[in-house]
Amino acid sequence: MRIERIELREVRLPLVHPFETSFGRETVQRVVIVKVWGEGLIGYGESAAGIGPWYSYETVETCWHVQRDFLVPLLLGRKIEAPTVVTGLFAPVRGHPIAKTGLEEAVWDLLAKEAGEPLAHFLGGTVDRIESGVSVGIQPTVDRLLDRIGTFIDQGYRRIKIKIKPGWDLDVVENVRQRFPDVRLMLDANSAYSLADAPLFRRLDEYALMMVEQPLGYYDLLDHARLQEQIGTPLCLDESIITPEHAGWAIELGSCRIINIKPGRVGGLYSARRIHDLCQEHEFPVWCGGLLETGIGRAHNVALSTLPNFRLPGDVSASARYYEHDIVDPLFELNPDGTISVPSGPGIGVAVDEERLEACTVRSRMFEN
Numbered sequence: 001m002r003i004e005r006i007e008l009r010e011v012r013l014p015l016v017h018p019f020e021t022s023f024g025r026e027t028v029q030r031v032v033i034v035k036v037w038g039e040g041l042i043g044y045g046e047s048a049a050g051i052g053p054w055y056s057y058e059t060v061e062t063c064w065h066v067q068r069d070f071l072v073p074l075l076l077g078r079k080i081e082a083p084t085v086v087t088g089l090f091a092p093v094r095g096h097p098i099a100k101t102g103l104e105e106a107v108w109d110l111l112a113k114e115a116g117e118p119l120a121h122f123l124g125g126t127v128d129r130i131e132s133g134v135s136v137g138i139q140p141t142v143d144r145l146l147d148r149i150g151t152f153i154d155q156g157y158r159r160i161k162i163k164i165k166p167g168w169d170l171d172v173v174e175n176v177r178q179r180f181p182d183v184r185l186m187l188d189a190n191s192a193y194s195l196a197d198a199p200l201f202r203r204l205d206e207y208a209l210m211m212v213e214q215p216l217g218y219y220d221l222l223d224h225a226r227l228q229e230q231i232g233t234p235l236c237l238d239e240s241i242i243t244p245e246h247a248g249w250a251i252e253l254g255s256c257r258i259i260n261i262k263p264g265r266v267g268g269l270y271s272a273r274r275i276h277d278l279c280q281e282h283e284f285p286v287w288c289g290g291l292l293e294t295g296i297g298r299a300h301n302v303a304l305s306t307l308p309n310f311r312l313p314g315d316v317s318a319s320a321r322y323y324e325h326d327i328v329d330p331l332f333e334l335n336p337d338g339t340i341s342v343p344s345g346p347g348i349g350v351a352v353d354e355e356r357l358e359a360c361t362v363r364s365r366m367f368e369n
């Protein structure tokens, strides 16, 4: 399949609720939606960089620059036999995984559509529903947090992740556990602590947490291994795992016992699948994280989550948890049993509402060959 045309679109979508983490507060999501054309078909992908270089060094501006000036020229006009070759094609560009992901995902969608297969199946997944969890941002008060968690539990979410930061940790967890003694609960610190905080994490061992995600430095593997040795709760790495090699190093060093896989963080679905396979060989469970994607990136995350070693509920929640007017049809909805159904149509399996997409586009650019 020859890649005949590529379009980049910067999209802005207001979030239903502001999302606050240890690195800041977002009220609007900005992403680059990528469309690729070949043989009368269109593939869609998403680069969910967000507004500032907080979670990662990438922003919508860096994605646009790296895509327009370096990645699009590497892909446009090429004959692509299999989506797995895109990662190699992009290898000369160092880093910038979120920028790469939008284009790589769009090629996966396009080739799955060419094969007439749902993306989930095309990737090697088997299940028709995935377990859904929800990530709850830092709230103005503990009461607000308890309310929000209660609402999500009532909706059926299968596990709750709460964001923590210094000053919003032990007491908050104590309160959540008192109110919800049995909920499957985990924490995400987004690198807000250092090894000197080990005593805090030892105290958190008392709360039957499924895991603590990324407590220490965003590039660190060694201090996480030192911390994991001192605590009972499994550590889960997010920011520190950027390539399959990092996953291998983390496993060898004992830096964590669980890995959060996000296509955006690792440069796309092929890299995500390689990390999945490596973790499976080492009996490390994985789950699918998120970057507040619109329905397009969400569809890719849903498809990825159907691989067999995605054994824990992910941060792949319903469209309505993020956006009032998402850009896909149908929307992703939570089933009463806390699962999300995997679309059964070809490719991402959901239609993109082009009118809606146009309405929230702030700039676009077409590249033709």
Ligand code: OSB
Binding pocket: 055, 135, 188, 190, 238, 289, 290, 291, 292, 293, 315, 316, 317
């Ligand atoms: O650390 O997992 C994270 C959102 C944006 C950036 C980083 C993270 C998150 C989330 C929410 O926790 C994931 C989601 O629901 O999409």
Ligand code: MG
Binding pocket: 188, 190, 213, 214, 238, 239, 260, 289
């Ligand atoms: Mg995280």
